[in-house]
Amino acid sequence: MLSGVNVALGVTGSIAAVKTVELAHELRRRGAAVRAVMTPAASNIVHPWALEFATEVDVVTEITGAVEHVELCGVDGWADVLLIAPGTANTAGKMAAAIDDTPVTTCATTALGADVPVVFAPAMHEPMYDHPGVLEALDTLESWGVRFADPRIEEGKAKIASEETILTEVARATTPDSLSGRHIVVTAGATKEYIDPIRILTNRSSGKTGRAVARACYIRGADVTLVQDGPAVGYAEIVPVETADEMLAAVTDACATADALVSAAAISDFTADAVDEKIRSGSPLSVDLEPTPKLIDAVREAYPDLPIVGFKAETSGDDAAMVREANRIHDRVGLAFVVANDASVMGADETRVLLVAGESDPDDVEEARGSKDVVAGRVAERLADVLGA
Known part of the structure; x- marks a missing residue:
């Protein structure tokens, strides 16, 4: 997700600075x-040596004749991005006023x-976060193009965002x-079909791949609607559903304004007549x-011209069989392309897929493997190519 990216990590005087050693490790991972x-x-909260250990590079604690700020963040400087985490009210106000009295500002x-x-990843007590001057400073920074990893409001505090949220931003x-201005609808995870109020029919899908695709589309600038029975995420509008019927209704509604659908969910193939007790x-x-x-099929009938990416899981372990099945649904529905994989990767963090373009171009079969974020x-890049074309 961040391969080859140079991050200047600005650490300011919030108690959340204690989390930056692990944040630096995660950025590098x-x-x-x-x-x-x-x-x-x-430096009074976490020793510079701790961050030196985490980054394996000397830490900048003062600006010297080496003009470290220019070497890091100037035109043609080392950094691809300046990440300020945690960001205090004091630092936000100084940035908005162009006051430069610390290495970070x-x-x-x-x-x-x-x-x-x-x-900028704010971290402060909630009353400070709600102060009119702080809010005005944050608005000013946003108007200048600064991105925010929004804090979690808990226990009277605007706590620093999770590592995943910060890394995503x-x-x-x-x-x-490449997907800026596009609205992408993504489905993820399994659905549930009730037999009675307690028992359900479902499958092993974890939703990790669908959520990773939703995040990859967001990272490339898209507005994302994620239809799933799963956890809240910061990179998409969540439409919660449980059953196949609920997912179909939600997706059909969301696709009214969509530029594409990525149908990654493992939707139940069968439902039962549930009893009330x-x-x-x-x-x-x-x-x-x-x-x-x-x-x-239902979405294609409702939206004949909508680009749709399909997913097809097989249990044979045979690439030729996966490609045949992918071609079959590609040509039946008129899909942009199909992501075919072996069902053995369900729930795993690593995966391998084949991107299949259909019978019209049988030689266009691309392998992608690695973490689900990488795949x-x-x-998402292939979808951007489809929409760009």
Whole structure:
């Protein structure tokens, strides 16, 4: 997600500075190179040596004759992005007023003047976050193009955003916006079909791939609607659903304003006639199953020209069989392309897929493998190519 990205990490004097050692590690795990810059107040909370250990680079704690701010964040400087995490009310106000009295604020003024992307992760007590002057400063920074990793409001505090949220915003700030202005609808995870108020029919899908695709589209500038039975995320508008019927209704509605649909969810193929009371255990039971409507067929009927990306999971473990099945649904529905994979990767963090263009171009079969973030990025790039064409 951040392979090859140079991140200048500005650390200011919030108690959340204690989290920056792990944040620096996580940035590097995702492929970034990191150099830390600290205010004097931050150095009183976490020792510069800790960040030196985490980044394996000397930490900037003062601006010297080496003009570190220009070397890091100036025109043609080292940094691809300046990430200020945590960002205090004091630092936000100084940035908005172009006051340069710490290494971090001096780097910020330099970055803004040199058109280097800036991401700000606020962390402070909630009354400070709600102060009119602080809100005005944040609005000013936003008007200048600063991106925000919005805090979590808990226990009277505007707590620093999760690492995933911060990394996602850094990726969006440093990735070409090939899907800017596009509305992408993505489905993720399994659906549930009730047998009684307690028991359900479902499958092993975790939703990780669908959510990774949604995030990859957001990182490339899209507005994303994520239809799923799953957790809240900061990079998409969530439409919560449980059953196949609910997912079909929600997707059909969301696609009215969509530029594309990525149908990654493992939707139940069968539903049951649910009863209103719990079925008592201990006796034989037969359940009559009825097929559920095919979501991509229904969406294609409602929106004949909408680009749709389909997913096809198989259990054979045979590439030729996966391609045949992918071609079949591609040509039946008129899909942009199909993402085919073996069902053994369900729930795993690593995956391997084949991107299949259909019988009209049988030689266009591309393999993508690695983390689900990496594979999702390739799916999003291919979708951008489709929409661009």
